[in-house]
Amino acid sequence: LDSGALSSIRRMLNGLQPTAIAHLLESSPPQRRVVLWELVDKDQEGEVIQELADNVRAQLLSDMDSSDLAAMTEELEADNVADILQTLPDAVIQEVLAAMSTQNRERVESILSYEEDTAGGLMDPDVITVRPDLTLDVVLRYLRRHEELPHSTYYLVVVNRKDIFLGLLPILKVLTSDPNMTVREVMDTDVTALHFSMPDKEVAKLFEQHDWVMAPVIDDEQRVLGRITIDDVVDVIREGADHSLMSMAGLEEDADTFASxxxxxxxxxxxxxxxxxxxxxxxxxxxxxxxxxxxxxxxxxxxxxxxxxxxxxxxxxxxxxxxxxxxxxxxxxxxxxxxxxxxxxxxxxxxxxxxxxxxxxxxxxxxxxxxxxxxxxxxxxxxxxxxxxxxxxxxxxxxxxxxxxxxxxxxxxxxxxxxxxxxxxxxxxxxx
Amino acid sequence: LDSGALSSIRRMLNGLQPTAIAHLLESSPPQRRVVLWELVDKDQEGEVIQELADNVRAQLLSDMDSSDLAAMTEELEADNVADILQTLPDAVIQEVLAAMSTQNRERVESILSYEEDTAGGLMDPDVITVRPDLTLDVVLRYLRRHEELPHSTYYLVVVNRKDIFLGLLPILKVLTSDPNMTVREVMDTDVTALHFSMPDKEVAKLFEQHDWVMAPVIDDEQRVLGRITIDDVVDVIREGADHSLMSMAGLEEDADTFASxxxxxxxxxxxxxxxxxxxxxxxxxxxxxxxxxxxxxxxxxxxxxxxxxxxxxxxxxxxxxxxxxxxxxxxxxxxxxxxxxxxxxxxxxxxxxxxxxxxxxxxxxxxxxxxxxxxxxxxxxxxxxxxxxxxxxxxxxxxxxxxxxxxxxxxxxxxxxxxxxxxxxxxxxxxx
Missing domain, CATH: 1.10.357.20 (SLC41 divalent cation transporters, integral membrane domain)
Known part of the structure; x- marks a missing residue:
């Protein structure tokens, strides 16, 4: 390939959405994949890598050094960063963590401390909690102070002083109820919080059965640790289905169609x-x-x-x-x-x-x-x-x-x- | 069974959540299923039936007459009612529709007019649309006038005078942005609206790739017809996975573990x-x-x-x-x-x-x-x-x-x- 062709491929590639780039990488044999990956813009890399299947991701990350990895994950959510790191060898994980900012490191480390295939491993620690005695008006003003809310914040988690889980406050109810009502009066209490040790397949089953979009995760003392959102659960459902199909043919989850x-x-x-x-x-x-x-x-x-x-x-x-x-x-x-x-x-x-x-x-x-x-x-x-x-x-x-x-x-x-x-x-x- | 035992089973059964009752029915052989179904309270029936797998649902519905069916579906969302009716013979569908209230009938008929396995068949016509020139403050007041918003209204759909799709307005942005800004200034425009004829598998793929929770459905003229929410898409993903697994064993989608x-x-x-x-x-x-x-x-x-x-x-x-x-x-x-x-x-x-x-x-x-x-x-x-x-x-x-x-x-x-x-x-x- 001459440099003119290469730069026009680069332009085309980076004009695509991260999910489309990820799909292209997954649809390419390993060597072509490495060449394409080189052409992806630095500031797109993180978005692309989090969309990739585990095996493809592992292949591409194995050639990167830890400071590049740390830089790449800077803009991503902590749960996705943990997901990405989990595909790397332990020594590399430690290097990448050392190269991250303190705040990001702490968040990611807290997720990495849970088993990958449990509610704890799926969860995002970024959760907005409110106290039951606040009025909805105060909650609205509190929310407005955020420039941007954590993604998929469709429920606020209601906790007491000790961070003990009390209920969920649907954002839609905050919008439609009388602003003078208190959180306690409006919140849903017949909801289930998931223990961090619950297997991810159980979590997926509950989300499917109850049509949830978000569920809080708690520890032994019912303290809120974080939340799981439907987008992560969809991946679990997909992987579970994949696993059955592949296992039946004696294939043990080889998620990469183009593995060497x-x-x-x-x-x-x-x-x-x-x-x-x-x-x-x-x-x-x-x-x-x-x-x-x-x-x-x-x-x-x-x-x-x-x-x-x-x-x-x-x-x-x-x-x-x-x-x-x-x-x-x-x-x-x-x-x-x-x-x-x-x-x-x-x-x-x-x-x-x-x-x-x-x-x-x-x-x-x-x-x-x-x-x-x-x-x-x-x-x-x-x-x-x-x-x-x-x-x-x-x-x-x-x-x-x-x-x-x-x-x-x-x-x-x-x-x-x-x-x-x-x-x-x-x-x-x-x-x- | 004596009547004392029967009434205590009835109490136990109706103390369960609809999803749990549905699961119990799916886990029962056909004859026991009919007995259990008789014991379900009338006002729970609709909620239970919409949670059931198609084949199990068809078995239980086949014994009900059309006025009971119409009464049962009264409290359900139009897209779920359409789902339920689609498992019945055409003549019965017409009878049930005739027994429904005019407003419900029109909604359900509009969904039934689309192919079951397309975006149109998945969609819920219950969608809140707003004009781009409104301020967020006006939008908030408009929302507050609803006692309850349609389920999963995490995005409002922005349309012009002719109902043509313009973009999506995330509820979270309505909450955190300056109330004096207009919808046009805040809305997302780099979003995809789905044509009603798109196959449901394509829809599921897009939801998975983009981590959507809701997407608008449009007609040939880009007019908004309704919306698809993630809970319906999760069912499509699950059914698709099931289909592959069952087909590989030459089973042609027999979704009922206890079929006769x-x-x-x-x-x-x-x-x-x-x-x-x-x-x-x-x-x-x-x-x-x-x-x-x-x-x-x-x-x-x-x-x-x-x-x-x-x-x-x-x-x-x-x-x-x-x-x-x-x-x-x-x-x-x-x-x-x-x-x-x-x-x-x-x-x-x-x-x-x-x-x-x-x-x-x-x-x-x-x-x-x-x-x-x-x-x-x-x-x-x-x-x-x-x-x-x-x-x-x-x-x-x-x-x-x-x-x-x-x-x-x-x-x-x-x-x-x-x-x-x-x-x-x-x-x-x-x-x-």
Missing amino acids: VAKTAPRRAIWLGINLLTAIIASSVINLFQGTIDKVVALAVLMPIVASMGGVAGSQTLTVVIRGMALGHIGRANLSWLLSREFQIGLFNGLIWAALMAGVAGWWFNDTTIAGIIAAAMVINLIFAALAGALLPIILKAMRIDPALAGGVALTTVTDVVGFSAFLGLATYFYA | VAKTAPRRAIWLGINLLTAIIASSVINLFQGTIDKVVALAVLMPIVASMGGVAGSQTLTVVIRGMALGHIGRANLSWLLSREFQIGLFNGLIWAALMAGVAGWWFNDTTIAGIIAAAMVINLIFAALAGALLPIILKAMRIDPALAGGVALTTVTDVVGFSAFLGLATYFYA
């Missing part, structure tokens, strides 16, 4: 290795029946069908149950209902497709015995698949293993082993 | 039928090599391993690409980079696990030929799997088929056919 081969290949390799092990287990089941296959080679042709149908039917159940568990729908009270439903669906679908497959196999190999065997094996495998799909996520969760991550492989092992055993076992019995 | 057997079984059956067809195709490939398997029965034992590894590797690529496409990361400019990366990962993982598998197979069957054959077949299949995983979603999308829904089955067909052909084909060559 060196990063991606080893992570995927692990999952393939686990699958290889389970596939060998399934094959060793087939190995037990070598003699039967040697006699009736058509069995080798048909056996993958039995396993494949079990795998698909099981993963349908698995997905429904994993999603139901994530939504908190499934508990002891309704598990037996669910198992009975899945059993019935397995039986129904088993019978339908077994009948069809018996017809196909009978016609294909001109052998009614093999037709009966494949039909029986399919019914057996689809019922096992349904029960395994329903029970495996619950068992895995009890073992503290993420069902979305391990469920698929565990299920395929069951459906392969049951499918091959049933089909080849029955065949051995009838052809022996 | 009669509803669930036929829907799942279709997908199993399609899978049966593709499994038969894969088996007919094996059938071509009956002679070879008859000679070397170990091939029947090992062939599922080749197919299984291809399936897992391919679905890893498939998921990354489907997610990247949904996020708008993947286009012509970076497709060749992506294909090359996936090829390299396929080669890398193919070589590693092929080497290991060659060792296992060689030791297992004490046969170096079969070790070499399975290794070669695995490398070939993992490379094909990677390319198919990357290209299939793009091809399917070009054919207007949802890649999340059809991608998995299409991919498995490729990896099974390639896996069996490569493994048994090589074996035929070497053992012939």
Whole structure:
């Protein structure tokens, strides 16, 4: 690229909004990404970096020195700065903090002291609190003294002298109520404050259920520490959804579509290795029946069908149950209902497709015995698949293993082993 | 249940918040759901029903008559009423509308005239507009005349005499700016108004990228029709994520964890039928090599391993690409980079696990030929799997088929056919 082209690219790039620049960076392979990042104006860098997915952000930050990092984060909100720092190694975080102004450092440090995936980690300490005995008129005048209010200040947090949480005062009520009324008379008290240790997924669920835009965060003594706003929660929802999708394919949250081969290949390799092990287990089941296959080679042709149908039917159940568990729908009270439903669906679908497959196999190999065997094996495998799909996520969760991550492989092992055993076992019995 | 127990359940149930009642209904099997619904107080019904997932809602509404439905929706916002009605048959919608008050009917009808999955369908017509030449003081007095402002009115929409959109006036700025300034001086003009026909997924993407809490909706002439608020967008995000997850398992959005057997079984059956067809195709490939398997029965034992590894590797690529496409990361400019990366990962993982598998197979069957054959077949299949995983979603999308829904089955067909052909084909060559 000559310098003329480069400077016109630079102009174009910096004419975009920070979110658009972030999207462009995320849509670029790693090397092109570095070149583009060099072209972003210094005063846009902070805005752009806070919009980036974690992995992409980590790639770009790894080349910057700590004073540049500190300068870049100067204009950002403390919670976003903490977010950005959390992707860096500890030593670098300390350097960046040292290079920040005292006030900013303290704010950011207070957030970094909470676990990243809790209410404390999500929260913004920048919150406007008021006392319950003030009149709305005084509150209005107090607000007017601010040149700019913290972003999304749609509620003021009402606290007593000891900073203990009392309620929320909606800005809209401040506007529409009689200015002589007190905060206490107008505030909402049937609201929930979130403990700083609450997992971020719980926080997201509450925001979704109650259509909140803001919620206060408190400590053990009910003292107000900060607030969480809907924009941060939307990111949690998005990441949670992403996590399920990626886990189901054994991908462990690789949020960067364009991660390098060196990063991606080893992570995927692990999952393939686990699958290889389970596939060998399934094959060793087939190995037990070598003699039967040697006699009736058509069995080798048909056996993958039995396993494949079990795998698909099981993963349908698995997905429904994993999603139901994530939504908190499934508990002891309704598990037996669910198992009975899945059993019935397995039986129904088993019978339908077994009948069809018996017809196909009978016609294909001109052998009614093999037709009966494949039909029986399919019914057996689809019922096992349904029960395994329903029970495996619950068992895995009890073992503290993420069902979305391990469920698929565990299920395929069951459906392969049951499918091959049933089909080849029955065949051995009838052809022996 | 005796009547004493029933009335204490009723008291407990109605002591819960509407969202909690909705969650309980969603977590109950269909019959228990109907019993619980009977116990919900009339004046809670509307609040509860608007919190329910579509399918659960449809089940409960199907037993209510139209005057009850009209009464139930009286207290709800027009956009939520429209949402609820959209799950009913057209004839019932007309009856409910006829039973509503004129004002409510007109509002709801105006929303129903837009497609459900567009900005128009999401929007709430209840929007406060102001003229640019007013002073903030006048705006404040105007707001104060409302007893209650429409929910989430964090921005006022600035329009001219012809209702043409001019900008947004943040409530927080009304509070903190000099009351003598005009709306025009304070309003944000670098904001986007959404055309009513914009797909809801696009709307959600914009809200996420820009951290919006509210956006105005306009018609072809830029006239303001209403507004979309973040709570409705969060539902779209959640449903979109759900859709991907469920589709990948061939489940076509069955949002009810406890849907009946009669509803669930036929829907799942279709997908199993399609899978049966593709499994038969894969088996007919094996059938071509009956002679070879008859000679070397170990091939029947090992062939599922080749197919299984291809399936897992391919679905890893498939998921990354489907997610990247949904996020708008993947286009012509970076497709060749992506294909090359996936090829390299396929080669890398193919070589590693092929080497290991060659060792296992060689030791297992004490046969170096079969070790070499399975290794070669695995490398070939993992490379094909990677390319198919990357290209299939793009091809399917070009054919207007949802890649999340059809991608998995299409991919498995490729990896099974390639896996069996490569493994048994090589074996035929070497053992012939």
